[in-house]
Amino acid sequence: MISPGTMAAVRASGAVPNSEFLLEAEGVRKAFPGVVALDDVQFKLKRGTVHALMGENGAGKSTLMKILAGIYTPDHGEIRLRGHDIELKSPLDALENGIAMIHQELNLMPFMTVAENIWIRREPKNRFGFVDHGKMRRMTAELFKRLKIDIDPETEVRHLSVASRQMVEIAKAVSYESDVLIMDEPTSALTEREVEHLFEIIRDLRSHGIGIVYITHKMNELFEIADEFSVFRDGKYIGTHASSDVTRDDIIRMMVGREITQMFPKEEVPIGDVVLSVKNLTLKGVFHDVSFDVRAGEILGLAGLVGSGRSNVAETIFGVTPASSGTIEINGKPVDIDSPNTAIRNRMAFLTEDRKDTGCLLILDVLENMQIAVLQDKFVKSGFVQERELSRVCEEMSRKLRVKTPNMYERIENLSGGNQQKVLIGRWLLTNPRILILDEPTRGIDVGAKAEIHRFVTELARDGVAVIMISSELPEVLGMSDRIMVMHEGRATGFLDRAEATQVKVMELAAR
Numbered sequence: 001m002i003s004p005g006t007m008a009a010v011r012a013s014g015a016v017p018n019s020e021f022l023l024e025a026e027g028v029r030k031a032f033p034g035v036v037a038l039d040d041v042q043f044k045l046k047r048g049t050v051h052a053l054m055g056e057n058g059a060g061k062s063t064l065m066k067i068l069a070g071i072y073t074p075d076h077g078e079i080r081l082r083g084h085d086i087e088l089k090s091p092l093d094a095l096e097n098g099i100a101m102i103h104q105e106l107n108l109m110p111f112m113t114v115a116e117n118i119w120i121r122r123e124p125k126n127r128f129g130f131v132d133h134g135k136m137r138r139m140t141a142e143l144f145k146r147l148k149i150d151i152d153p154e155t156e157v158r159h160l161s162v163a164s165r166q167m168v169e170i171a172k173a174v175s176y177e178s179d180v181l182i183m184d185e186p187t188s189a190l191t192e193r194e195v196e197h198l199f200e201i202i203r204d205l206r207s208h209g210i211g212i213v214y215i216t217h218k219m220n221e222l223f224e225i226a227d228e229f230s231v232f233r234d235g236k237y238i239g240t241h242a243s244s245d246v247t248r249d250d251i252i253r254m255m256v257g258r259e260i261t262q263m264f265p266k267e268e269v270p271i272g273d274v275v276l277s278v279k280n281l282t283l284k285g286v287f288h289d290v291s292f293d294v295r296a297g298e299i300l301g302l303a304g305l306v307g308s309g310r311s312n313v314a315e316t317i318f319g320v321t322p323a324s325s326g327t328i329e330i331n332g333k334p335v336d337i338d339s340p341n342t343a344i345r346n347r348m349a350f351l352t353e354d355r356k357d358t359g360c361l362l363i364l365d366v367l368e369n370m371q372i373a374v375l376q377d378k379f380v381k382s383g384f385v386q387e388r389e390l391s392r393v394c395e396e397m398s399r400k401l402r403v404k405t406p407n408m409y410e411r412i413e414n415l416s417g418g419n420q421q422k423v424l425i426g427r428w429l430l431t432n433p434r435i436l437i438l439d440e441p442t443r444g445i446d447v448g449a450k451a452e453i454h455r456f457v458t459e460l461a462r463d464g465v466a467v468i469m470i471s472s473e474l475p476e477v478l479g480m481s482d483r484i485m486v487m488h489e490g491r492a493t494g495f496l497d498r499a500e501a502t503q504v505k506v507m508e509l510a511a512r
């Protein structure tokens, strides 16, 4: 066993035995109360490669990477770094050994500046021992220049978009001169252009010999960026292959152990009367003159680039940020939706895109998170909550959505990212809505569960629910929508019927 200090010295001197692998894990096991997250798994990362990790929600991908990043200690198993056994004692220990991880839910301090976040706990000091802000800013600027990142180092992180926060995290990881970089679903909130930029950075790092672990649910990304991939299923290691050796279907089979034929099970259902009618809806400075109808049984897709105003329109309809002008009618009657409570009373449901900021109540358990939206009405009789009935319904929903959790009393924080999303979807499905707004409903969701959620949405449409679905994934919008409204810079730039909609037509309206 080599101590981290020695290791750093060895790295610095370059006197490292030439091992084929940069980082190896073997026979790793990790159990949490009620779940075996990893059962005797292995993983081997070569220098100068991008290695993708694939697997269904809850397969153990994040857990394995958290072990390699010093966050969790394995119950047993060996980890070797550049050919030497190593025990990682903490995330800092891992960082100092050259292993950096960018998390699925980003981890920056919102009220600190970009520069402060990057150099936290290793700030450059002036000769009086105080933080040298000028130097810190220059160091950040230099780092950003190298990575072609255009962000002001003095901005407080809370003012940054998700994409910018991601770039800051990457810059931070690079600043540690890490040679292993782990990215957990890094593109889930990025626009296509931002994804391209990220890929450029990744290719550049790879060409410098850095090994990159890349967790993703997106098949096209795997083929575009990954040299190799490993698949995990239910905590077990399934196999490793070169991405050029396999097809999409091969990977899906490895991941789910069965065939998934229909990705978008949209069926034709009768379309009824207009349920929601929005006219000239405007939120000053954000979006303008947006008008559309959604009918019972209809799925209206909202397409457009991230930042085009799709989510803002949804938030306004749901009363989160009431409109500055325009009207909303439900079943032909004007309604004044001044808060989410009013929206819920009007039987609207809204699955928000950002589960960490507005969706998940991390300290509550699965059951509490699921029932929170229905507590106010359906299950209250003469002032008492019908707890037993409510739990039964929640359990049934969680079974239907195949939420992977030991039981309903597990803190939602302990669920895998995709399973948290499923709980939130369950929350809104339980409210028995007549208008359902879904903002990026299948982000971070594995292929199997994705098909499951699509089936659910289709069933709701068949029952007469009017659905608005925002998605940045074009195949999903095209596959699921009866009609698509495309937005660009706060305006609706066009509508496309299911029969005429193509990726190219949507992109033309979205990019202008």
Ligand SMILES: Nc1ncnc2c1ncn2[C@@H]1O[C@H](COP(=O)(O)OP(=O)(O)OP(=O)(O)O)[C@@H](O)[C@H]1O
Residues within 6 Å of the ligand: 032, 033, 035, 036, 037, 055, 056, 057, 058, 059, 060, 061, 062, 063, 064, 104, 404, 405, 413, 414, 415, 416, 417, 418, 419, 444, 446
């Ligand atoms: N801190 C924890 N406490 C209890 N259980 C946990 C904890 N972290 C993970 N788990 C459980 O371990 C299993 C594997 O979770 P993990 O987060 O590794 O999945 P994943 O493959 O990253 O899934 P996703 O694609 O949804 O992000 C899940 O069943 C999860 O609920």
Ligand SMILES: [Mg+2]
Residues within 6 Å of the ligand: 061, 062, 063, 104, 184, 416, 417, 418
């Ligand atoms: Mg995960």
